[in-house]
Amino acid sequence: MAVRPDRGPTEPLIFVLFGPGGAGKGTVADRLVDLDPTLWLSRSWTSRPRREGEPGDAYVFVDRPTFMAHADAGGFFEWAEFLGNLYGTPIPDPPVGCDVLLEIDRQGAERVQELRADATLILLAPPSPEVQAERMRQRGDDEGHVARRVEEGQAELALGRPLASVEVVNDDLEVAVAEVASIVEGVRRRYPGPA
Secondary structure, eight states: OOOOTTOOTTOOOEEEEEOOTTSOHHHHHHHHHHHOTTEEEEOOEESSOOOTTOOTTSSEEOOHHHHHHHHHTTOEEEEEEETTEEEEEEOOOOOTTOEEEEEEOHHHHHHHHHHOTTOEEEEEEOSOHHHHHHHHHHTTOOHHHHHHHHHHHHHHHHHHTTTOSEEEEOSSHHHHHHHHHHHHHHHHHHSOOOO
């Protein structure tokens, strides 16, 4: 895994959890930070409206002008447009002693890798397109959106695999969370720092 061996004593590690919609990134990320108080989740910004039933803290929900003003001010680590909506990762500012977890898409992961070659990129994949589609339906996505995201998701996985440090298939939530937690701990053992 590409992590700088000369990491300073207060410099956090960056873990990037990326993958297509319906892979379960948000659920896995939330479980990880619940289990590990030294892992800080950076909440992404989006210009899309909040889905019915979606937690208010799933993203920082803003309108397009507010998003673009923040981007113009250099407030994002990376940002991109996806299916007509803007998504961005704010510049990480974790509490002292914490490492950073970013939950983003493949475009964002590519940008993070360009800026921070030491980041550990973890591709989270759904077990099948059918499971991916059902997960998106369960969260309230309409059929047209589901069809576009499943098609896009297959391309995302194909492009994401060469980019990733490791791939985890989210077939069973507890197993997937344990696998990602093990990856985090393995990197921390190799490159100890603030956490």
